[in-house]
Amino acid sequence: MQMMGRIGIMGLGIALVGCLGGAPVFAEDKPAAAPIEDGSKVVIMSPKDGDEVDDSFELKYELTKGSQATHVHVYVDGLYQKGFSGMFKGLSKGDHKITVQGATKDHALVKASQTIIVEVE
DSSP: OHHHHHHHHHHHHHHHHHHHHTOOSSTTOOOOOOOBOOSOEEEEEESOTTOEEOSSEEOEEEEEOOSSEEEEEEEETTEEOTTOOSEEOSOOSEEEEEEEEEEETTOOEEEEEEEEEEEEO
16 A cells, blocks of 8 residues: 555656656647637627527637638537537537637637637526
8 A cells, every 4th residue: 555655656756847847747748839820810600609599509600711720620618529510419508618719721720719608508
């Protein structure tokens, strides 16, 4: 039992030293690249910020492409919605933050984004 405690403390120490040294501790700890300013613009057409919606609804948005944006990424409560088709289905009741953000052909994010909060009834 003491050995497991020591291993845990050693692992924590290694992670702490890595963080303090500025080095990534885990392979997935890559700093996010700053969004690119390319003149793009994103506008969420519907629903509107503060709207009450059913658990399934369509998200309508408009992307005005700048020099690099080719498409958008959609996030619900900070989680990327891979393969988003334009419809939300079965969202849980309560408030949800929806963000639409422009992206390049290589999926690098551009600064153009809009966030709304909807209440699912």
